[in-house]
Amino acid sequence: MKITVLGCSGSYASAGGACTGFLVQSPKANVWLDAGPGTLANLQDYLDLSELTAIVLSHEHADHWLELPVVYNAIRHYVLCDPIPVYGTSGTLKLARSMCESIEESFRCNVIEDGDAITIGDQKWLWSRTHHYVETLASKVEVGHGSFIYTADTGPEWDVGSLGSGADLVISESTFLSEREKEKILHLSARQAGKLAARAVAGELVLSHLAPGEDKSAHLNEARSVFDGPVSLACVGKQYII
DSSP, X not given: XXXXXXXXXXXXXXXXXOBSEEEEEETTEEEEEOOOTTHHHHHTTTOOGGGOOEEEEOOSSGGGTTTHHHHHHHIIIIIOOOOEEEEXXXXXXXXXXXXXXXXXXXXXXXXXXXXXXXXXXXXXXEXXXXXXXXXXXXXXXXXXXXXXXXXXXXXXXXXXXXXXXXXXXXXXXXXXOGGGGGGOOSXXXXXXXXXXXXXXTBSOEEEEOBOTTOOHHXXXXXXHTTOOSOEEEOOXXXXXXX
């Protein structure tokens, strides 16, 4: 399994960057996980839209899905491929339908919920509802003996154990530093991301969704203070092989 970072900025894109998105590839599937603004351009560096097996959207906040109406137009008027399966929360798909007048021409929409599990090609997907302002689903993806967890957006009360113990890789949001934890924002600090990776018995931690302007070195240092495995920062174009 290969995971490519298409975008990793939290809330809005940093200069030259893109909001959240990842391409999850395996021998039998190409899945676009979260379609944040700016990620479509980066996706096309790796494959054509017609080669996508599915799109998975974690939740309805704009920085995680709002490229979808652009993809709708691209497929409907230019790519002309068969409709692509889209898996998302009911709230996300409701918003998508409101912006795409004939959505079935480009997408086959499927609602997913907490505890759902499906197989996409050779990828086994499992979802768990996180601790966030709207219904938000973290993902665990398994191919063969390899697996990774994507936290999506969450506050610290979410139990990563709901996705089972053990993961080769955890891609966790790390929106701010621990000095802001007292504000009770439903996002993770770098320290909390490190603690989550430890609880998940992760082999490696990747920090993503940093708010623009955050001190990247400080995020790494905080996570490393509570997680013993390798820690790195997501950046556009970076790839992870499991």
